[in-house]
Amino acid sequence: MAGKTSFNQVPWLENADLFGGDTALKAAVRTFGAAWALPGLWRRGRLLGRAQWLDIADAANRHPPRLIQYDRLGARCDRVVFDPAWHDLLGSITAARLHNAAWAVPRAGAQVARAAGFYLQAQLEAGSLCPVTMTYAAIPLLLDQPALAAWRRPLLSDRYDPRPLPGPEKAGVLVGMGMTEKQGGSDLRSNRTRAEADGDRARLSGHKWFFSVPQADAHLVLAQAAAGPSCYFMPRFRDDGELNGIRLLRLKDKLGNHSNASAEVEFDGALAYPVGEPGRGIATLLAVAARTRLDCAIASAGMMRMTLVEALHHARHRRAFGGALVDAPLMRTVLADMAIESEAAMWLALRLADAADNEPMLFRMLTPVAKYWICKRAEAFIGEAMEVLGGNGYCEDFRLARAYREAPVNAIWEGAGNIMCLDLLRALQRQPDSLALLMGELGAAAGGHRDYDHALGQLPEKLRSADEAGARHLASWVARLVQAGLLLRYGSKAIGDAYCASRLTQGDALFGEAVHRGASAILRRAWPE
Ligand SMILES: Cc1cc2nc3c(=O)[nH]c(=O)nc-3n(C[C@H](O)[C@H](O)[C@H](O)COP(=O)(O)OP(=O)(O)OC[C@H]3O[C@@H](n4cnc5c(N)ncnc54)[C@H](O)[C@@H]3O)c2cc1C
Structure with missing residues (x-):
């Protein structure tokens, strides 16, 4: 018979002060020149310890994303559907600018302040960090590309916008990375996806064996061009609003990381912008x-x-x-x-x-x-x-x-x-x-x-x-x-x-x-x- 009281069971750890209770973290933030960020980190640490957020993190993992390849009329749509908890997590993370703080609001200690925020966020839920880290990592490269000027505003925004629209039309965007293919993820020289020049862009054909955050607004992708392995920026939608030639084949059935979607994909002449020096894509x-x-x-x-x-x-x-x-x-x-x-x-x-x-x-x-x-x-x-x-x-x-x-x-x-x-x-x-x-x-x-x-x-x-x-x-x-x-x-x-x-x-x-x-x-x- 189920008892009304649990003897010697430990009270749930909720509403903990993740930052205030972390003496060493506070010292590190001060030591590395980000003392100005202390009040914000304090607020963030209290928020992330709340019972409500623990439940959201749990829900995002218990109800993993689903792939919908065709709409109800049989047209290809390649959508990924998430539990609302996932969107709550991403909304909160982008509002805290963990995906762009150091680039959008640069100042001394900005990397450290952002790292401390990321450290606190990881204590709540880790799958949602995947799009955040890839966006954060990609932004400096993307801001350097004149052809991507229209992406600058949404990249530096603090808004989360999951609507399926071309990136420049959105309030905020997220970016993924696609390098790993079936034959190798460590040895990237073995990449076989091909890029054919098409005006100022290229058309990519091939596959990626791991393509996390397939719903992202764009991915940085490695492909073989005439000059050798090169880097491309591949938007999810074309400028005319049609889906780009990225086919989501299936979502990976992973050990963990359940809140986050990782796909196997094929590129069917997907349009992409060259980024960086041709032939130096791996670097x-x-x-x-x-x-x-x-x-x-x-x-x-x-x-x-x-x-x-x-x-x-x-x-x-x-x-x-x-x-x-x-x-x-x-x-x-x-x-x-x-x-x-x-x-x-x-x-x-x-x-x-x-x-x-x-x-x-x-x-x-x-x-x-x-x-x-x-x-x-x-x-x-x-x-x-x-x-x-x-x-x-x-x-x-x-x-x-x-x-x-x-x-x-x-x-x-x-x-x-x-x-x-x-x-x-x-x-x-x-x-x-x-x-x-x-x-x-x-x-x-x-x-x-x-x-x-x-x-x-x-x-x-x-x-x-x-x-x-x-x-x-x-x-x-x-x-x-x-x-x-x-x-x-x-x-x-x-x-x-x-x-x-x-x-x-x-x-x-x-x-x-x-x-x-x-x-x-x-x-x-x-x-x-
Ligand atoms: C959840 C998840 C999400 C992912 N998301 C993405 C993504 O979004 N985009 C993306 O591009 N990739 C993604 N990956 C793929 C990941 O980056 C690769 O799996 C990883 O880089 C290893 O590549 P591989 O699987 O081809 O293994 P391999 O390259 O075959 O390596 C297998 C093992 O051999 C070792 N090894 C390789 N070469 C040597 C050597 N010379 N000497 C000694 N040891 C060696 C490696 O360390 C590894 O342990 C994801 C993976 C996971 C699990």
Whole structure:
């Protein structure tokens, strides 16, 4: 018989103050020159913690999008139909300008402020970040194209407009990216979609195996032209209002990311504008992808944060063997270790956003490092957070299960793990002074911890001996060193010391194997509740 009262079940974590309760995030926003954004982030953090928004996020994932290829009279329409919750999410995100803030309202610290907003948003729902990051990443390239002047206003708007109309007629637009084909997503030189010049545009024929946000107003697409692989801007509608030649074949049946649509598509003479230098399409698109990779790191750090807070909340309220779970010494060890990892991920992600504008070489080098490391750590981290909730963590009533299914996407798309590590090697080869560049970042924390100084001393040899087979080791090692440096400079002493003592000496231990001094202070800092 169902009981009226649930004993020892943990109260629902709702109406939480996501920003106000995040001491480290507030410090990072101030440290990286975005203090002006604090009031807005505070408001946003309170909004995103509300029960109403938790329900919206849940609904968007329980009712995934559907593809409608033909209208009721049998004409091809290629529409994707979403739950209203999806539109609520996109409306709120665009109003907060997470898709264009740094370009529409540029100012010092704008990338950091936007990254902090994105980090908070990732704690609510991740599928809706897909169109947001692709639009954010594409805008600088698109604003540079005289042929796309009519798109400028809706690209820089704070309105969400899902109406099926040509982009320049809309109040706001979203943009996707189409590169991956059946025969390869990492090796983009294998792309077979063809582009034939047609006046000042081109007609594209071929397919894309992954084409997320097929309902977007346009996509950046890679295709083979006479000059070699080239980048094109492919609107969903032609200027006359007719559908462009983009056929949606089916939607992917994905492990997670259920709120978001990802399609398989064919191009049947689809009209597109050339963008960037002909024959340099891969380089053009990889410059765009650097920004989506940054967002993968921020979003994974955000998901880690959300699941950490859920785990802490649970452990403080749940009792076992006569006491609160959080007071069990081994549980404290696990939670403190996770709190350290979560804060380290946040600092690295925001430091990268900070570098995005003014430190292009550092940004180039640390982007694959952060994307690889944070997205990979998030997978294991979220699994651990689920376990703190016991069986509840595995059930769909609790949002950790959704986060667990979502996490691998960030590791795979926009360059899977190995590709990121190989990209780090490429960045090191192309940057003759990479040691000096890294030392410029890491040297500021020298003297902060014995293990850190020891690791720093190994840096020249690690870089010198870097090779393809060992690229993962190098990427994770650099990531840990950068995170340690950031925590020593900006984190609490307990966290900086604990990170160095556990991450720089022990290699790849599971969460909770290192016992940290000052665990209570670490947990209080993580989520005061
Ligand atoms: C939910 C989702 C949405 C997506 N949305 C889009 C989208 O909107 N647009 C788009 O273009 N793509 C999209 N993708 C595709 C994604 O970017 C690719 O799946 C990814 O880049 C990997 O390409 P692939 O699947 O062809 O795998 P492959 O390229 O075949 O790679 C398979 C594995 O081999 C590894 N590998 C490859 N080369 C090497 C090497 N030289 N050395 C060592 N390891 C190597 C890779 O790291 C990977 O782990 C999406 C994917 C997912 C899951």
